[in-house]
Amino acid sequence: MNLFDVYPIYNITPVKAGGCYVYDEKNTAYLDLYGGHGVISIGHTHETYVKAINGQLSKIAFYSNSILNPLQEALAEKLGKISGCENYRLFLCNSGAEANENALKMASFHTGRKRVIAFDNAFHGRTSAAVAVTDNPAINAALNRQQATTFLPLNEIGLVENEIKKGDVCAVIIEGIQGVGGLDEGTTEFFRALETLCKKEQVVLILDEIQSGYGRSGKFFAFQHHGISPDIITTAKGMGNGFPVGGVLISDQFTAKHGMLGTTFGGNHLACAAALSVIEVIEKENLMDHVKMVSARFIEKAREIPQVKRIKGRGLMLGMEFDFEVAALRKELIYEKHIFTGAASNKKLLRILPPLNISSAQLDYFLDSLKQVLESADKKVQHV
Numbered sequence: 260m261n262l263f264d265v266y267p268i269y270n271i272t273p274v275k276a277g278g279c280y281v282y283d284e285k286n287t288a289y290l291d292l293y294g295g296h297g298v299i300s301i302g303h304t305h306e307t308y309v310k311a312i313n314g315q316l317s318k319i320a321f322y323s324n325s326i327l328n329p330l331q332e333a334l335a336e337k338l339g340k341i342s343g344c345e346n347y348r349l350f351l352c353n354s355g356a357e358a359n360e361n362a363l364k365m366a367s368f369h370t371g372r373k374r375v376i377a378f379d380n381a382f383h384g385r386t387s388a389a390v391a392v393t394d395n396p397a398i399n400a401a402l403n404r405q406q407a408t409t410f411l412p413l414n415e416i417g418l419v420e421n422e423i424k425k426g427d428v429c430a431v432i433i434e435g436i437q438g439v440g441g442l443d444e445g446t447t448e449f450f451r452a453l454e455t456l457c458k459k460e461q462v463v464l465i466l467d468e469i470q471s472g473y474g475r476s477g478k479f480f481a482f483q484h485h486g487i488s489p490d491i492i493t494t495a496k497g498m499g500n501g502f503p504v505g506g507v508l509i510s511d512q513f514t515a516k517h518g519m520l521g522t523t524f525g526g527n528h529l530a531c532a533a534a535l536s537v538i539e540v541i542e543k544e545n546l547m548d549h550v551k552m553v554s555a556r557f558i559e560k561a562r563e564i565p566q567v568k569r570i571k572g573r574g575l576m577l578g579m580e581f582d583f584e585v586a587a588l589r590k591e592l593i594y595e596k597h598i599f600t601g602a603a604s605n606k607k608l609l610r611i612l613p614p615l616n617i618s619s620a621q622l623d624y625f626l627d628s629l630k631q632v633l634e635s636a637d638k639k640v641q642h643v
């Protein structure tokens with residue numbers, strides 16, 4: 260059987276990884292500034308993480324959600340503490356899209372309404388309701404387009420208000436910082452006005468922190484830079500450092516009913532062990548402070564590169580914008596300098612999502628390599 264060919268692929272085969280590096284079959288080290296779409300939070304094969312998963316595997320890896328699983332309660336408690344969201348309740352699932360599906364479903368159950376407001380360039384996943392609120396017609400099939408969604412520009416609170424006044428909106432869904440779309444974000448004024456408006460009109464405010472959460476922005480959740488309290492928060496990616504796990508944090512205005520949400524695999528013992536070890540490392544290694552420190556230094560140095568026209572994002576969720584498309588630059592970085600970086604819908608943007616414990620020296624190495632690639636590209640242009 261062949262694979263269903265849906266992914267454009269780089270011709271590299273990582274066979275092992277450690278910290279901020281992945282290694283191919285010839286033992287060539289690649290500096291990972293992308294973490295496989297912002298997933299690697301505490302570094303590849305972190306000792307604490309490996310030990311936790313191995314230890315759990317030899318005890319019990321899985322049983323369904325019809326038994327008691329104290330690991331889920333421990334995870335909810337630890338996540339509540341580290342995020343400062345102790346008054347939310349946690350529903351565990353397996354991926355980002357699944358977290359958003361459940362969040363949107365909760366909003367619709369709660370309000371009895373069905374239209375959702377999302378934002379231009381938003382990415383919320385590829386399944387039913389999640390893809391319907393994703394601003395990319397190419398990945399929405401006719402089936403998904405049945406869903407009632409209205410896309411609006413970020414930071415235009417008047418437009419949001421006009422739509423909500425129509426009375427059929429159940430939720431507003433917004434990323435803490437846009438990932439796939441290209442690192443745009445709402446202003447503090449916009450987030451605060453959105454919170455006030457949603458509360459007043461009893462519309463559910465869903466913060467998608469799947470990429471921007473888990474310390475990546477320098478705070479546990481990116482919305483915490485704006486001092487708001489969303490009704491529902493979704494999380495995945497960095498939560499399991501590669502182990503598939505997602506979560507929906509649900510505020511206390513929602514009433515839980517048996518059977519309302521559910522999943523076979525979500526919250527299994529292994530996933531909880533992985534997620535608990537991630538929180539342990541973020542705490543022990545003080546990763547949120549580390550992110551702030553290395554990010555500030557990185558941004559300062561990156562600003563000195565003349566070809567970099569703009570730096571977007573926060574913490575270690577950054578975008579470097581050029582005045583040319585970056586596909587060729589990414590190829591050179593990967594094949595010549597052995598550095599993984601990411602792309603965005605904005606083709607001129609290089610996306611940087613390294614493990615949160617990356618060192619300043621590793622980031623300097625990237626910037627030096629980037630300068631070399633840019634200089635040699637400039638020389639080639641001069642010779643033409």
Ligand SMILES: Cc1ncc(COP(=O)(O)O)c(C=O)c1O
Binds near residue numbers: 434
């Ligand atoms: C902000 C955001 N939401 C949701 C998703 C979907 O997550 P998953 O691919 O785990 O379904 C992504 C994935 O890139 C994302 O960046």
